[in-house]
Amino acid sequence: MLAQDRNRQIDRPATHRVWRTVGFPIWLYLSWYRSRTIRQKRVVWAWTFLSVPLLFYVVIRFYPTADAFWLSLHDWNLLSDMEWAGMSNFGRLAADPEFWQVFWNTFQYLLLGTPISLVIAFTIAYYLDQVRFMHGFIRALYFLPFLTTAVAMAWVWRWFYQPVPVGVFNNILAELGIAQQPFLRSTSQALPSVLAPAIWAGLGFQVIIFLAGLRAIPQSYYEAARIDGVSRLTILWEITIPLLKPTIVFLVVFSSIGFLRIFDHVFNMTTNDPGGPLNSTEPLVLMIYDTAFNGFQMGYAAAQTVVLFLVLLVVSLIQLRILRDR
Amino acid sequence: MADVSIRQIYKQYGSVEVIHGLDLEIADGEFVVLVGPSGCGKSTMLRMIAGLEEISGGEIAIGGRVVNHVEPKDRNIAMVFQNYAIYPHMTVYKNIGFGLRTSRLPQADKDRRIRDTAKILGLTDLLERRPSQLSGGQRQRVAMGRAMVRQPAVFLFDEPLSNLDAQLRAQMRLEIKKLHQAMGTTIVFVTHDQVEAMTLADRIVIMKDGYIQQMGTPTEVYEHPATMFAARFIGSPSMNMLPATGTADAAVTLAGGARVPAPPSVNGALQADQALFLGVRPDHLLVTEPGAPGALHLEGTVSVIEPLGPEALVYVTIGDRELVAKAPAHKTPEVGASVHLTAAGEAVHLFDAQTERALC
Numbered sequence: 001m002l003a004q005d006r007n008r009q010i011d012r013p014a015t016h017r018v019w020r021t022v023g024f025p026i027w028l029y030l031s032w033y034r035s036r037t038i039r040q041k042r043v044v045w046a047w048t049f050l051s052v053p054l055l056f057y058v059v060i061r062f063y064p065t066a067d068a069f070w071l072s073l074h075d076w077n078l079l080s081d082m083e084w085a086g087m088s089n090f091g092r093l094a095a096d097p098e099f100w101q102v103f104w105n106t107f108q109y110l111l112l113g114t115p116i117s118l119v120i121a122f123t124i125a126y127y128l129d130q131v132r133f134m135h136g137f138i139r140a141l142y143f144l145p146f147l148t149t150a151v152a153m154a155w156v157w158r159w160f161y162q163p164v165p166v167g168v169f170n171n172i173l174a175e176l177g178i179a180q181q182p183f184l185r186s187t188s189q190a191l192p193s194v195l196a197p198a199i200w201a202g203l204g205f206q207v208i209i210f211l212a213g214l215r216a217i218p219q220s221y222y223e224a225a226r227i228d229g230v231s232r233l234t235i236l237w238e239i240t241i242p243l244l245k246p247t248i249v250f251l252v253v254f255s256s257i258g259f260l261r262i263f264d265h266v267f268n269m270t271t272n273d274p275g276g277p278l279n280s281t282e283p284l285v286l287m288i289y290d291t292a293f294n295g296f297q298m299g300y301a302a303a304q305t306v307v308l309f310l311v312l313l314v315v316s317l318i319q320l321r322i323l324r325d326r
Numbered sequence: 327m328a329d330v331s332i333r334q335i336y337k338q339y340g341s342v343e344v345i346h347g348l349d350l351e352i353a354d355g356e357f358v359v360l361v362g363p364s365g366c367g368k369s370t371m372l373r374m375i376a377g378l379e380e381i382s383g384g385e386i387a388i389g390g391r392v393v394n395h396v397e398p399k400d401r402n403i404a405m406v407f408q409n410y411a412i413y414p415h416m417t418v419y420k421n422i423g424f425g426l427r428t429s430r431l432p433q434a435d436k437d438r439r440i441r442d443t444a445k446i447l448g449l450t451d452l453l454e455r456r457p458s459q460l461s462g463g464q465r466q467r468v469a470m471g472r473a474m475v476r477q478p479a480v481f482l483f484d485e486p487l488s489n490l491d492a493q494l495r496a497q498m499r500l501e502i503k504k505l506h507q508a509m510g511t512t513i514v515f516v517t518h519d520q521v522e523a524m525t526l527a528d529r530i531v532i533m534k535d536g537y538i539q540q541m542g543t544p545t546e547v548y549e550h551p552a553t554m555f556a557a558r559f560i561g562s563p564s565m566n567m568l569p570a571t572g573t574a575d576a577a578v579t580l581a582g583g584a585r586v587p588a589p590p591s592v593n594g595a596l597q598a599d600q601a602l603f604l605g606v607r608p609d610h611l612l613v614t615e616p617g618a619p620g621a622l623h624l625e626g627t628v629s630v631i632e633p634l635g636p637e638a639l640v641y642v643t644i645g646d647r648e649l650v651a652k653a654p655a656h657k658t659p660e661v662g663a664s665v666h667l668t669a670a671g672e673a674v675h676l677f678d679a680q681t682e683r684a685l686c
Contacts, residue, residue, distance in 0.1 A: 224411035229399025242415040
């Protein structure tokens with residue numbers, strides 16, 4: 001009896017401490033939560049779940065992005081202290097002829113890649129939509145390159161571009177009696193040669209998205225047009241394509257960003273001389289990689305990423321503005 | 327303007343036959359409504375007339391010309407779809423004008439026709455709007471305008487009112503009827519709504535499972551249903567059906583033992599011990615005092631009352647069956663009360679239990 005009483009007296013401050021530090025805040029929160037309206041409770045739960053990815057993005061994405069902007073105003077080689085450089089990295093960039101070559105290359109990837117890939121993908125999707133026989137198999141065939149790693153694909157395509165007797169393309173040209181082409185060895189042909197597998201790799205995804213867009217157009221639109229007797233071309237231009245506009249906007253922006261950020265295809269197809277020959281295939285991302293991890297000029301590389309960021313932003317905004325429904 | 331002849335028409339999807347050799351003659355200027363439950367083949371019929379579906383057998387002629395292999399655009403028809411099929415990226419003017427794209431009219435004539443059509447449909451002020459800026463009823467009108475602007479010989483309507491709310495549906499129904507009266511064009515109209523069929527049609531074609539159950543004017547199909555299906559499908563609430571047996575002296579006995587003299591129209595067709603169904607519409611089955619004049623007398627217990635304003639629907643349980651009767655609003659019985667139901671002799675319909683066809 002006596003011992004129990006004593007124990008209770010000793011325990012009381014300890015339980016009180018637990019109550020004060022853990023129990024009381026929980027009790028306070030619960031009583032606050034209970035007095036909220038249904039709408040407010042929903043907001044509390046939404047933010048509870050949103051906080052995890054939000055925290056993740058702030059730490060993993062937003063902070064490094066902001067840091068890159070900061071870094072672009074400094075000189076840093078990873079080991080030394082960061083030195084304030086002001087806008088000098090950007091000035092150096094503007095005066096660098098290699099940068100302008102790379103800048104133009106990047107836009108060539110964009111200006112050739114986006115329209116060509118979209119036209120090919122739309123054509124495939126348009127006809128595939130009308131085919132029932134082996135529809136799934138053909139679709140899977142087009143989607144397969146999208147699942148393949150860029151490294152493996154780039155190496156296979158490198159082999160395609162070899163001279164006779166190894167390269168497939170040159171063998172075909174030889175069979176047809178056409179002169180051998182240098183492909184990756186030529187400063188004028190290398191960029192399109194690198195672009196081709198990049199387009200091919202993204203085609204499956206674009207075809208799938210186009211197919212989904214085509215499927216979403218009600219059949220009765222086409223039937224009404226059939227009764228009105230308009231030509232297939234009119235139906236394509238005046239019904240199908242305008243109704244696919246949301247799909248087209250999405251794919252234009254999405255694939256433009258993809259082509260502006262092209263890296264792995266270029267890097268793997270020109271490993272002996274990345275971005276070569278004579279920088280003729282070098283895109284901005286490859287230049288950033290080279291400056292940062294071969295040159296260890298982190299500030300200069302950060303300045304290049306800032307430029308890439310601005311290019312992506314401006315291109316996307318212009319596209320959205322032009323393509324937006326007026 | 328033109329008549330439409332459908333002769334022994336068949337439709338198969340693979341090995342499944344969905345339309346089984348139908349014949350239908352639609353006169354010039356007639357308003358024909360194809361009505362039936364989902365999957366009865368009414369839309370397929372319409373789409374075959376339009377040329378959107380190939381026909382597997384038989385013949386369709388529009389204005390005396392067989393059109394089996396004629397493209398939809400050359401059939402001189404126009405169609406209004408259930409979802410309107412008006413293009414969201416075009417203005418009302420362009421949508422209506424789309425039907426004239428291939429016509430060889432001079433531009434000024436096209437413009438005049440579009441504006442005339444818009445005027446008839448009350449769309450003049452909306453010509454520059456996009457479909458997204460229109461109400462359901464206005465979209466419906468644009469869809470009709472697109473069909474009308476082509477001045478076709480035959481209008482085909484595929485459940486055009488299904489997407490509208492009840493009030494708008496009644497209003498558009500009236501407008502379609504007025505338009506038909508004003509223009510006099512042949513119309514084939516598909517619906518699953520028997521009220522639409524009754525109110526719009528010159529002639530109703532009731533379909534089920536790819537067969538025509540009955541053809542006739544709204545009054546004919548209401549008053550003289552040819553089959554049990556037609557009897558139940560037309561009229562709301564549905565016709566009450568009671569099992570009955572024929573007697574040797576031109577009468578039937580109900581399951582409970584009550585004796586009902588057969589209506590004069592079935593004279594001769596009725597056989598002794600024939601298994602039958604006796605049908606009576608709720609409109610004709612009235613809650614009355616015992617001893618009221620009539621051929622059919624029933625006793626039962628009220629289970630539910632549905633007031634409709636001027637009158638009330640009275641659900642009456644008789645044995646294991648529930649019948650629907652009517653009572654004037656001021657004389658509605660209580661739930662649970664025993665009531666007497668009476669129907670006049672001419673309101674009684676008899677159907678053979680095996681063939682489900684009316685005796686006549």
